[in-house]
Amino acid sequence: MEARWKKWCPWGILLLHGLAILMFTKGFLLTRTELPYYSNCSDISVSPCLSSPDANVDNHSSGHSENAKQDQHCWSKPAVDRLVIIILDALRFDFVAPSAFFPEKKPWMDKLPVLQNLAFTQGSSAKIFKAIADPPTTSLQRLKGLTTGGLPTFVDVGNSFGAPAIVEDNLIHQLVSNGKRVVMMGDDTWVQLFPDHFNKSYPYPSFNVKDLDTVDNGCNTHIFETLYQEDWDVLVAHFLGVDHAGHIFGVDSAQMIGKLEQYNQILEKVIETLVRKSEPGGLHENTILLVMGDHGQTLNGDHGGGSAEEVETTLFAMGFKQPPSVVPHEFDSSSCLLDSDGKKCVSSIQQLDFAATVSALLGIPFPFGSIGSVNAELYALAAGTWNWRDLDTSNQKHQSEMEKWMKNYVNTLCVNSWQVKRYIDVYSASSIIGFSSEDLAHISNKYAELEENWSHSIRNLLTCQTESCSLVMAQITKQVNLYLDFLSHVSELARSKWTEFNLKMMGIGLGTMILSLLIISLALWSMPTVSGISFESIFAFLVVVIRACSFLSNSFILEEGKVACFLLATTGIVKLRYSIMRKGMLVEAILFLLLVLGLRFTIEIGMSKQAATSAFMHASSSWITGIALGDSLWGYAAEVGPLLVLVVLSCIVYKVITGNFQGIQKYIVMLTIPSYILVAVHWVLENDTQNLPLLFEGIGRNYIPQAIYALGCSQLLFLAFGMLFSEDKVADHKNSLMMKTLSMLSAWSPMIILLSGKQGSWIALASIVGGYCIIRLQNTGKDANGEKARTSSFNLLAVTQWNLLAVCLFFASGHWCAFDGLRYGAAFIGFDEFVLVRQAMLLTLDTFGFSLILPVIGLPFLLLGLNQTNPGKNVLFNQLSQMYMAYGLITATTVTATILCVTIQRRHLMVWGLFAPKFVFDVVGLVLTEVMICLASLFYFRRWVV
C-alpha cells in the first residue's frame, strides 16, 4: 500500500507545482494574443457609420474641383497632409510642463521654454498634454503600443519566432499600405520593429547606454534637410539622449540639463523651419508637429514599471494653421492655473489613444488591434478637422462651425467604436485566454444600445439637410459622450487584463510553491533511509540555499553560469579534500576540477556571445575572444575535434553495450552507433556542401537528421513496449536498473547531440566525464567508522553536484536565460518548413537536452555507483525514488527563489528584460524536470512494485 502511494508521489508533486506555477503565471505574465488581421479601407462599408459625412453635411462645396480628391478618403476625411513626430525618449512630464504646476521648482524644469512659450501664447494652435503611458514602460513595448494602439504585454503570443518585428496591424503598416511615405531617423529599434516599411531611414545604434550623443547627433544632421524635402508624408525622429543621460547620470545632473538645452535649440529650429514653410501653398501648410515622450523616468533614470513618474510623459502638439475655436467644454480635459503671465492650461491624453487619433487625422484606417479612442482636443487642434473657410468668427458662425465639427467628430467616434468592438469580438473568438463572458456581454449590451441610438436618430440627423435639424447639438453631444464612455469602458477592461499584476494570484502561487517545498523536504527528512545530519548534507543544503539566494540580485542572474560553476568548483574542492583525507580517488577529484575549469572557460565564451546580442552586458573582457577563430589551424581543429569525440563516444557506447546486454535488447541499443555515424556524416556534409553533388546535399540536409530522429524514436518505442511486455524476473536488480538506464541514455543522446551542433559531442563527453567523477567521488565522503550504519543512504551532496553540473552544461552549451539565448537554428535541423509543435519540441530538446533530460535519465547511475552489496528490490526502489525526490526538490528550491525574486522585483527596471525571461526558463525547466522524473519513475520502477 505504501509503495503504491510512493509511486504516485512524483505525479502529485508535478500536479501541485503545475498548479502553483499556473496561478503565479496567470497573475504575473500577462499574455495577449497577436491577431494577424489588418484593417482595410473597404471595411467601412460594413460599419453602421457614414462613410463620408462631409459630402452630405457640406454640400455647398460640391462644385469645387478639389472635392473629388477629398472624396477618395478612407475611414475619415484626412485633416492633415503631413505629420512630424519627434520622440524624445524618457521625456518626463515635468521637463515640458511649466514648473508652476509642481510644488517645487527643480533644476531640470523649464528647460524647454520654446514649447511652453508656444503653448501658452494666446490663440496659438499649440498645446501641451500630459500623456499617460501604460506599463511596461520600456521603449520597445511603448513603441509597439503607440503604433498598434494596443496594450503590449510581456508575452505577446503571435507567429513571430525570434525577430522582434511587429506582426500586428499598426500605424506604420497602415500608412505604408495607404500610400504614405514614412521617413525614420534615430533609435534603431524602429528599424527592428518595422524592417521594411520606411522609405528612408537613418538608424543609429541604441544599445550603448553610455553614449549620449550618437543618436541625437544623427537626428540633428538629417532632420533639417528632410524638413525641406517633399518626398515624405510622415517623419519620425527618435532622440535617445535624455533616456541615456537618465540611466547613467540621473535626472538631476548637468548632463541631463545639457541634453534638454540641446533639444530646446533643435526644437526651436524645427518649429522655425516649419512656420517658415507653412504659408498657404507652402510645403508645411497642413502639417502637424508632435513632440512626445514614449515613457517617463524616475529620478534615478529607471523606467519599466508603472509608477507615476514612469508612466507620466508628455505630448506637445502644434498645428500651423489656426483652428477657429476651441472644443466644447465637455471634452476639455485641461487643468489650468493662473499665474502672473496669464492662464496656462495643460490637457491630458492617454497614449493608448495616440494611434486612433493620428489615424483619424491622416485619414487612414485605424489599426485592427487599436483600442484607443480619438482624442477630442488633439483632433480639434488640426485645422483640417474644421470646415472653416474664412476668418469671420462672429458668434453665429462659430456656433454652426462647432456643430459641423461635432457632426464630423461623432461620425469618427462611431467608426472608432465599431472598430474597437470588432477587435474585441475577433479577439475573444480567436484567443485561448479571452475576456470573461460577463464582461463581453456587458460590452455587447452597451454597444447595442449605442448603435440603436445611432441608426435611429443621429444618423438621420447627420444626413438631413433641412433647416429643421439644426438644433441637434444636445443630442449629438449626448451620443459623443456615450461613445466615449463605451470606449473608456473597453480600454479599462483591457487594461485590467493586460497591464495589472494580479497580486492575489501571484501570492497564492508563491505560497503554494513554498508550502510544497516544506512538505517535500519534511517527507524526505522523515524517510527512514536518509542519513541524519552529516557535514556533507549540511554543505549540500548550504550550496543550494546560496544558489537560490543569489537569484535575488539581477547581477547574479546575469552571471548565473559563473555562479553555478563557482559552486560546482567549491564542491569539487571539498571532494578533493575528502579524497586527500581518505587517500583515494585523487585522480577523479583532480579530473573533476579540470572538467570544471574547462566548463568555466566554455561558459565565459558563451557569455561573450551573449554580450554581443544583449543590451545588458558590457563588452566582455574575456581573453578567450582574442583567440582568432579564423586561424586555419583552429578552424581545422574545430572541424575535426567533434568528429573525433564522436568516435570516442561510439567506442564507449560499444564497449558498454557489448559488456552488458544480450539478446534483442542488445540490437536495439546498438542502433545508437549508426545514429552517431549519421551525425558525423551530417556534420561532414554540412561543412563542404559546395563540393558535393546536389543529391547528397539534399540527403545531408534533411534526410540524415530525420533518419536520426526516426531511429531515436523507434528505440524509445521499442524500449517502452519491451518494458510493458517483458517478464523480467532477474535476480540482479542493480544490473537490470543499469541496463534500463543505459538503453535510455543511448536512445536519447544522438538526437540531443545532433541538435546541439558540433559542440554537442564535446558537451556529451564532458557530461560523461563529470558524471563518472561525481559517481566515483560520492563514496569518499563517508566516514570510515560509521559507514556500516549508513550504507543504504544516498549522498545528498552528489545529487547537488549532479544538479549543478547540469546547470553548468546548460550555460556551457551556449544557452542563457533569455529569448535571444534560444538557438532557433536548432529547430530547423532536418526540416525546412515551420510547424509549431514539431519545431517547439526540437527547440526544447536542444535547450534542455543536456541540462535536464539526460541528467534526470542518468540519475540512477548515482545510486548504482554507491558502494553497496546487492540490495533488495524494495530498498533500491526506495532509494531511487528518494533520489529523484531530492533532485526535484533542489530544482524546485531554485525556481521558488526565482519566483520570489520576480515577485519582489516586479517593478524593477529590468523586470521584462531579465527577470521575466529567467522566470519563464526556470518554470519551463521545473515542469519539464518533473515530467521527466515521472516518466523515468514509470520506466524504472515498473515490475518492482506490483
Add this chain to the structure above:
Amino acid sequence: MRKYTLPFWALAFSFYSTPVERRLPILFSSPWPSPSRQISAACPTCYPPKTSEFFQALKSFCFEDFILWCRGRRTIIETPAALLLYSHFRRDTETYSFLRAVGRGLCAFPIGALIHAALAIVLGAPVGSWYLLKTINWSLLMSSLTIVPVASVFGSSWRDWQRVFARTEPNDLLEYMLCIPAHGAAIGAWLGAWPMPLDWERPWQEWPICVTYGAVTGYVIGLSASFCVACASTGARRSRQKGD
C-alpha cells in the same frame, strides 16, 4: 604557553602595523595601467592584447619591473616574519636545523602559490595578461598565510599535513594556530569573491581586491579564534593540574 603566544603577537603586530586600507592600494597597483583605463582609451579594438604583446609584457615584468614592484609589497614583509617565527617552532627540532626549516618554508612558498592560483582559476578568477600579476600577488599572499607556516613547522611530513588540512584535527596549540587561521583565510577568500559580480562598479570589486579583504579578515578572525582556543585549553589544563 609563552612559547606559543609569541608567533601570534608577532603576526598580529605585522598585520596591524599598517592599516589595511592604506596598504592595499600599494599592494595591488601593478606596474601597468589598469585594464579598464586601457579599454576606454582611443583604441578599443586593441583589447584584449595579442599573445606576442603578452610575452613582451611578461619579459619586461621579469627583468625590469619586478624589483620595483616588489618594493613595499606586504607579502614581502609578511612572509619572512611568518617564515622565521614558524621555523623557530619547527616540529622536528632534533633532526632539522632552523635554517633548514626556513629553507623548506621558502620552497613551499611558490608551490603553495601555485596551488592557490590553480584553485582560484578553477573557481573563476579572471585569466589573462592583465590579471597575471594580480593573481600571482594574491596567491603568494595566500601561500604565506596558509602553506608557508605549515611547511616550516611540519616539513614534508605528509601525515601531519593531512591531519591539519584534510581532517582538521589539530592536536596541540601550535597546530591550532596553523589550522584555524589557514582555514579562516580560505573561507574568507571564498566569501570575499561574492561581491565581485555585483554591478556597483566600485574599484574594490576588481579581482583580487575583495577576495584579499576576505582572506585577511578570515585570517585575523582565525588567529583570534585560535588564540581564544589556546587560552581556554591552557586554562583548563592549569586548573586540571591544580586539581591533581
